Amino acid sequence: MGRESHFDVAIIGGGPAGLAAAQVLGRQRRRVVLIDNHQGRNGAASSVHMLLGREGMTPEGLILAARRELAKFPGVSLLSAEATTVLVEDAKIVVSTTGANVSADHLILATGVVDQLPSIPGIGTAYGKSLFHCPLCHGFEVGDQPVVVIGGSEQAAFMAAYVQDRISRDVQLCSNGEPSFSPLTRRRLGHNDIRVIEDKVVAVEAQPGGLMLRMADATAVTYRAGFVSAKYSQRSPLVHELGCTLRDDGRVRVDHFQRSSVPNVFAVGDMAKATGGNMSFVATAIASGVTAAAFLDEDIFAGRWASQSTT
Numbered sequence: 001m002g003r004e005s006h007f008d009v010a011i012i013g014g015g016p017a018g019l020a021a022a023q024v025l026g027r028q029r030r031r032v033v034l035i036d037n038h039q040g041r042n043g044a045a046s047s048v049h050m051l052l053g054r055e056g057m058t059p060e061g062l063i064l065a066a067r068r069e070l071a072k073f074p075g076v077s078l079l080s081a082e083a084t085t086v087l088v089e090d091a092k093i094v095v096s097t098t099g100a101n102v103s104a105d106h107l108i109l110a111t112g113v114v115d116q117l118p119s120i121p122g123i124g125t126a127y128g129k130s131l132f133h134c135p136l137c138h139g140f141e142v143g144d145q146p147v148v149v150i151g152g153s154e155q156a157a158f159m160a161a162y163v164q165d166r167i168s169r170d171v172q173l174c175s176n177g178e179p180s181f182s183p184l185t186r187r188r189l190g191h192n193d194i195r196v197i198e199d200k201v202v203a204v205e206a207q208p209g210g211l212m213l214r215m216a217d218a219t220a221v222t223y224r225a226g227f228v229s230a231k232y233s234q235r236s237p238l239v240h241e242l243g244c245t246l247r248d249d250g251r252v253r254v255d256h257f258q259r260s261s262v263p264n265v266f267a268v269g270d271m272a273k274a275t276g277g278n279m280s281f282v283a284t285a286i287a288s289g290v291t292a293a294a295f296l297d298e299d300i301f302a303g304r305w306a307s308q309s310t311t
């Protein structure tokens with residue numbers, strides 16, 4: 001990063017959402033600092049899907065390509081550091097980081113979310129390799145092969161039925177203990193011949209080309225892939241410290257231009273949602289970053305235009 005420490009916009013989070021915002025603002029010759037500590041949500045996955053023109057690229061390759069593109073825009077500074085505190089002082093935003101400290105007129109939060117997996121030993125080692133939370137992103141590659149859905153909730157039952165309908169008839173639902181399915185859900189699972197395994201899973205092992213579940217009764221089952229209905233939480237506590245209003249699902253409540261409830265603070269990507277629904281993809285993260293940045297750029301100019309004196 002150069003010596004300048006005051007910027008038009010500080011962006012915290014350099015995943016797809018933050019990078020997209022930086023590109024738009026860099027092209028408009030705004031002075032921008034992008035602060036990132038390189039812990040993207042899909043970092044453990046070997047490929048990115050459902051991204052037009054980039055199908056199958058590695059997550060790391062996508063981020064590196066975007067960072068290289070930003071080098072074209074002299075107004076954009078990249079700071080590899082963790083943002084530790086953010087203070088709003090007289091309409092100025094002051095960001096302390098584990099590297100340099102910076103200030104800006106506006107802030108875009110793009111800090112993402114963290115998936116909370118069921119607490120089963122080894123599950124984290126398989127996540128992103130052969131265990132995923134999203135059949136849309138990672139189902140096609142394992143089509144018509146043995147697949148397991150792990151979870152005992154209504155959401156897990158729905159996911160198993162969806163996987164059977166779209167991905168593979170060869171699906172089992174492992175509830176990992178007593179499930180909480182309603183009688184209707186149980187009947188539907190039976191009607192669709194989806195086998196429910198109620199034993200506890202004592203370990204998940206990632207294997208070349210699949211995963212193995214070790215069960216409490218000492219049996220082990222291998223699958224080509226697994227899906228899990230994971231919960232998520234905000235990756236960064238900054239959003240709470242700033243006092244942004246959250247939705248019931250823990251995401252930042254934003255308007256259609258990605259403005260949060262805190263003046264001059266936008267939130268983009270997985271961490272924020274304007275409308276209902278739970279869809280969070282690389283493409284939607286990019287779209288929200290572009291939306292916020294394009295609106296903000298025009299808004300900065302509109303403010304200047306409106307206050308211009310001609311005398």
Ligand SMILES: Cc1cc2nc3c(=O)[nH]c(=O)nc-3n(C[C@H](O)[C@H](O)[C@H](O)COP(=O)(O)OP(=O)(O)OC[C@H]3O[C@@H](n4cnc5c(N)ncnc54)[C@H](O)[C@@H]3O)c2cc1C
Nearest residue numbers: 013015016017037038039041042049083112269270281282
């Ligand atoms: C296993 C897995 C596979 C996936 N596969 C796909 C797929 O194939 N296709 C698809 O469309 N979607 C996929 N997704 C979803 C996709 O990863 C997200 O939708 C996308 O990454 C969201 O982008 P983002 O910029 O909002 O957040 P992230 O990509 O999570 O980026 C947030 C960034 O902010 C940084 N950060 C956070 N806090 C701070 C801080 N305090 N200081 C500095 N930096 C900070 C993090 O280090 C990170 O780099 C997958 C998700 C998972 C978990």
